[in-house]
Amino acid sequence: MNVRKFFLNELFLKQDGRCNLCFLNFKKEKLIVDHIKAKCLGGIDKLENLQLLCFKCHDEYKTPKDMGELKNRRISVT
Numbered sequence: 473m474n475v476r477k478f479f480l481n482e483l484f485l486k487q488d489g490r491c492n493l494c495f496l497n498f499k500k501e502k503l504i505v506d507h508i509k510a511k512c513l514g515g516i517d518k519l520e521n522l523q524l525l526c527f528k529c530h531d532e533y534k535t536p537k538d539m540g541e542l543k544n545r546r547i548s549v550t
Contacts, residue, residue, distance in 0.1 A: 479505060480500060491524060492529075493529040494529050496526065503524040505522055506525045506530055508521050509521055510541075
């Protein structure tokens with residue numbers, strides 16, 4: 473199942489077409505379905521763990537944040 477396509481319309485309506493970080497309005501094609509808790513950190517494919525982000529917020533904030541958490545988790549395990 474493609475979670476992103478499956479939940480895109482529902483999330484778009486729920487968030488009124490806004491990015492969940494910067495709150496600016498975008499067309500569906502300009503938003504990314506993002507896991508609030510990244511799958512690599514144990515996040516799941518459920519609506520409660522998904523949000524729409526614009527490309528800028530996803531690339532400049534969310535992905536680096538997730539990667540930092542993953543790096544910290546790996547360091548603390550070893």
